Amino acid sequence: xxxxxxxxxxxxxxxxxxxxxxxxxxxxxxxxxxxxxxxxxxxxxxxxxxxxxxxxxxxxxxxxxxxxxxxxxxxxxxxxxxxxxxxxxxxxxxxxxxxxxxxxxxxxxxxxxxxxxxxxxxxxxxxxxxxxxxxxxxxxxxxxxxxxxxxxxxxxxxxxxxxxxxxxxxxxxxxxxxxxxxxxxxxxxxxxxxxxxxxxxxxxxxxxxxxxxxxxxxxxxxxxxxxxxx
Ligand code: AMP
Numbered sequence: 674x675x676x677x678x679x680x681x682x683x684x685x686x687x688x689x690x691x692x693x694x695x696x697x698x699x700x701x702x703x704x705x706x707x708x709x710x711x712x713x714x715x716x717x718x719x720x721x722x723x724x725x726x727x728x729x730x731x732x733x734x735x736x737x738x739x740x741x742x743x744x745x746x747x748x749x750x751x752x753x754x755x756x757x758x759x760x761x762x763x764x765x766x767x768x769x770x771x772x773x774x775x776x777x778x779x780x781x782x783x784x785x786x787x788x789x790x791x792x793x794x795x796x797x798x799x800x801x802x803x804x805x806x807x808x809x810x811x812x813x814x815x816x817x818x819x820x821x822x823x824x825x826x827x828x829x830x831x832x833x834x835x836x837x838x839x840x841x842x843x844x845x846x847x848x849x850x851x852x853x854x855x856x857x858x859x860x861x862x863x864x865x866x867x868x869x870x871x872x873x874x875x876x877x878x879x880x881x882x883x884x885x886x887x888x889x890x891x892x893x894x895x896x897x898x899x900x901x902x903x
Pocket of ligand 1: 721722723726744747748749750751755774775776777778779782852861
């Protein structure tokens with residue numbers, strides 16, 4: 674496999690220096706796993722909007738309570754709430770590289786994100802679209818366990834932690850996400866098709882989209898993503 678340093682220099686899709694990536698895909702397609710793996714390899718920030726919201730909810734903040742109403746129904750949090758949060762994040766860390774996972778999730782978010790980046794003289798290097806079938810997504814979601822401290826994803830069969838129920842990265846407790854039920858997956862899948870799938874063409878048009886088949890093990894998916902972006 675190519676080393677991160679070499680990959681950065683190979684230009685093509687990932688330009689020299691900073692990398693700015695977005696991971697797009699249906700729920701359970703592997704966005705969190707791939708974004709976490711790639712960001713550790715490239716030493717860029719992994720930003721999961723879903724994970725930030727889960728922390729807000731766990732911390733019982735006002736925003737957290739607002740978000741819970743939407744997340745508990747499998748709906749998207751309103752665009753203005755999400756984009757304000759991303760704007761703040763870019764204000765603090767924008768110069769650094771990033772792997773956004775789960776953002777943008779609607780066309781308005783995509784347009785606003787483009788504008789926010791432009792205002793700062795920044796642009797995306799690539800958008801990785803993880804394409805997974807409904808049955809594979811179901812298997813991923815039903816067996817998924819998430820670290821309640823750092824948000825790292827594990828799986829009861831496909832990515833077992835070294836110690837049962839304990840995160841390999843930070844020793845946090847692994848829990849099941851409340852929205853990882855079959856009923857909620859149905860809603861989230863429908864939301865993806867209705868509100869998010871349009872972003873595939875939005876990013877294909879300027880030549881940013883890289884499609885990766887994620888109907889495979891997490892290791893193979895990460896390898897495929899790595900090979901595709903370098
Ligand atoms: P995820 O962890 O990416 O699967 O997101 C979990 C939930 O957080 C989603 O089902 C949405 O309710 C909410 N969420 C995460 N990211 C966004 C976003 N960019 N826009 C709106 N809602 C989001």
